[in-house]
Amino acid sequence: QVQLQESGPGLVRPSQTLSLTCTVSGGSMSSYNHYWSWIRQPAGKGLEWIGRIYTGGSTNYNPSLKSRVTVSIDTSKNQFSLKLSSVTAADTAVYYCARAPPPSYYFDYWGQGTLVTVSS
Amino acid sequence: DIQLTQSPSFLSASVGDRVTITCRASQDISSYLAWYQQKPGKAPNLLIYGASTLQSGVPSRFSGSGSGTEFTLTISSLQPEDFATYYCQQLNSYLTWTFGQGTKVEIK
Numbered sequence: 001q002v003q004l005q006e007s008g009p010g011l012v013r014p015s016q017t018l019s020l021t022c023t024v025s026g027g028s029m030s031s032y033n034h035y036w037s038w039i040r041q042p043a044g045k046g047l048e049w050i051g052r053i054y055t056g057g058s059t060n061y062n063p064s065l066k067s068r069v070t071v072s073i074d075t076s077k078n079q080f081s082l083k084l085s086s087v088t089a090a091d092t093a094v095y096y097c098a099r100a101p102p103p104s105y106y107f108d109y110w111g112q113g114t115l116v117t118v119s120s
Numbered sequence: 121d122i123q124l125t126q127s128p129s130f131l132s133a134s135v136g137d138r139v140t141i142t143c144r145a146s147q148d149i150s151s152y153l154a155w156y157q158q159k160p161g162k163a164p165n166l167l168i169y170g171a172s173t174l175q176s177g178v179p180s181r182f183s184g185s186g187s188g189t190e191f192t193l194t195i196s197s198l199q200p201e202d203f204a205t206y207y208c209q210q211l212n213s214y215l216t217w218t219f220g221q222g223t224k225v226e227i228k
Contacts, residue, residue, distance in 0.1 A: 037217070047156075047164065047207055047219040060216055063121060096163055105211045106154040106169035113163055 002026040004097050004111035012091075012118050018084040022097030022111055023077075029055060030075040035100040037107065038071060038082045040093040048093075052100065053080055087118045122146050122210050126220035132228045139195040141223045143208035148188050152212040155184055155193045158222075159204045167206075168193065195225075203227055 008020035022036070029036070038050040051061035053071045061069045065084070073080040084091060094115050098107040123146040133139050143153065151171040156164035166175045168184035171191055181196040195202055208220040 039219075046222045047158075047209075049209075049217045049219060052217070062216055098163075100211065104152070104154075104169050104173075105217075106166055106175075107156070107164070107209070108166055108175075110163035110165075 002099065002109045004099065004109055006095060006097050006111045006114040008114065008116070010115060010117060012087055012116060013120055014088055014118055015086055018082070018087050018091060018116055018118070020082045020095055020097075020114065020116070021079050022081070023079050024099070025078065028075070029073070029078050029080075032099075033102055035105055036071075036073065036080045037098050037100055039096045039098060039107075040091075041096070041113075042090075042093040050082065050084075050095075089118050092116065092118045121216060122149060122212075122218055124208055124210055124218055124220040126206075126208060126223050129221065129223060131223060131225045133198050133225060134228045135198055135200055137198045137228075139198050139202075139225060141193045141206055141208075141225075143186075143191045143193070143220050145189045145191075145210055149210045149212055151187050152210055153184075153186070153191050154209045154211060155182075156207045156209065157202075157204045158207065164207060198225070200227075 003025045012018045035052045037052040051071045053059045068085045070083040094113040096113045097111045099109040125144045153171045155168040158164040172184045205224045
C-alpha cells in the first residue's frame with residue numbers, strides 16, 4: 001500500500017522560504033513513471049495546485065506561483081520536496097503531497113496534509 | 121490557463137435525493153477530468169477519473185459524465201456519509217493542472 005507523508009516546519013517567518021518534504025513508502029519512486037505533486041488549501045478555502053515533478057525530473061508549476069516555487073525529487077530517498085520562497089501570510093495553508101499515475105494523471109494517493117503558518 | 125467553474129457552490133439536500141454538480145472548463149479538456157470528495161480535516165478522496173470511470177471502492181451511486189468543456193458528477197441517492205465538499209480537477213498532462221472552486225453539499 002502506497003503511503004505519502006509530508007514533513008517540515010509548521011511555522012515560517014514572512015519573507016523566508018517554506019520547505020517541505022514528502023516521503024513515499026510502499027514502493028520505489030524510481031519504479032513508477034508518475035507525477036508527484038504539491039497542492040495546498042488555505043483554511044476554509046478550496047484546493048490550489050502548486051506544481052508537479054515527473055519521476056525523471058521534469059517540472060511544471062502553477063503560473064501564479066512559478067516565480068517562487070521549486071519542486072525537486074530524490075528517488076534514492078523516496079522523497080520529493082517543495083520550496084516556496086518569499087512567503088507571506090497568504091501562503092498559510094495545509095499543504096498536501098500527492099501521486100498522479102499515468103495515463104490519466106488523477107491523484108490516487110495523498111498525504112494527510114501538514115499545516116504551515118506564516119507568521120512573525 | 122484553463123479555468124474550471126463548478127455550480128452550484130453550495131447545495132442543500134436531503135438523504136435520498138439525487139444530486140448533480142456541474143463543472144465547466146474554459147477550453148476543451150477532452151476527458152481529462154477527475155472528481156474528488158473532501159471531508160473536514162481530511163485529504164481529498166478520488167471518486168471519478170477520466171470524466172466517467174469510477175475509482176475502485178467508490179460506491180456505484182456516484183457517476184460522472186461529460187467531455188470537452190462540460191462535466192457532471194451525479195449522486196443517485198444521497199447518503200449521510202456523502203455530505204462533504206466536491207472538487208473537479210482538470211489533468212491534461214500537457215497543461216498546468218487546476219481545481220474547481222468546490223461544491224459544498226450540506227444536509228437540508
